[in-house]
Amino acid sequence: MNNRSLKRWTFLDTINAALLIVVLLFMLDFENNRTVSFILLAVFAFWITTVILRNVFISKVQKDPNHPMNEQQPNNNPKKK
Template sequence: MTKKLKRWTFLDSVNAILFIVVLLFLLDFQNEGLMSWILLAVFAFWLITVVIRNIMISKIVKDPQHPLHNIQTGKNSGSNIKK
């Protein structure tokens, strides 16, 4: 059984908290330039995946022909109804 896709997950919340901590306390381009750029790249990749996931969910919801449309919108397809 396929689960409904979530726009924001618990892991995204943890990543957001870590991102704030990194921004406030760990970025130091003067002394640790390489590590600062690596951390920014990692969080940029995470942010891009969150945006892409939300775009894909929006496309699924808007397209009634998409295989995941009924699951994502919570509509029950006629073939799953028990008689």
């Protein structure tokens, strides 16, 4: 099993947020490129939805002490010194 901790915000999310700002400021043009503008908005809406759903999932894992991904679970494989 993978023992990486769950993260609410990752480096990739930071890059996506920066790209979203650039797109909103400079690339959306509904008069000349209507289709591209809608595609860009749809892609970023999907990203924002996944960030929100990831945070909901992490909250559920943290609230459920019996969940296998909960970090409060006792480790069956003690670390070797």
